[in-house]
Amino acid sequence: MAKAPNPRPAPPPGKGRRPRALDAIDHQILRLLMRNGRMSNAAVAAATATAESTSHARIQALVDSGVIRGFHAEVDAAAIGRPLLALISVRIHPGMRDGLEQQAQRLLKSPCVVHVFFTSGQSDLVIWVAVPDSQALRDFVLTDLNGHKEIAGTETNVVLQHWRGEVDTVS
Structure with a gap:
């Protein structure tokens, strides 16, 4: 899915901005x-x-203040020729975890990558991809993931249905 450039990207939480108290x-x-x-x-x-x-x-x-980090269009992946969604868990070799952010940035350059998440647990990254078909998914996993020495392993889960929730803004 193509992403429109954000003219004023906000730094990640804790990097340069202090969230203000919300009423x-x-x-x-x-x-x-x-x-x-x-x-x-x-x-x-x-x-x-x-x-x-x-x-x-x-x-x-x-x-x-960085509370709102951007305004985005939610695009129907099927309508743009990418109906197959998948979540791919990625493990990075322990000795190469210093390059985790570089791996995430490299993956974000792929047109099929929607989001890259740094996670806890057994996986280091979870990648949300939108691809035209199973062959494109296979090619991405083999070439863009398993074809790199930093990647220790992957697990691919095809998304069968997706629902979007809302974050409760009041704690």
Whole structure:
């Protein structure tokens, strides 16, 4: 899946930005934007019973503080010719784990990679891919993963169905 460049990528949490304390209106804004990232400022203001200038300032503050890390389009992979989704668990050789971030960045350059997650447990990385067919999945696993000396092993799970949830913004 092609990803649009983010003009102002936020640093990861803890790297250069301090999340600010969030109040009930911030949480409401976050819930609204997680459901619809294209919601107009006027609609956000109406839904939160705030002035448009207040809504705009709060959204900008959420972006500037790194709470909102970007706005993205959720694309139907099948509609763009990549109907096969898979999650691939990857183990890196213990002596090569210093290069974990470089491996993640290398994998993100592949057009079939949607996300790369650094995980705990038996796997070091979990890669979410969207490919045209099983042959493309096989080629990716053999070439882009198992064809690299840093990779100790992989386990591929084909996604049969996918549901998207919402993060509860109130702890």
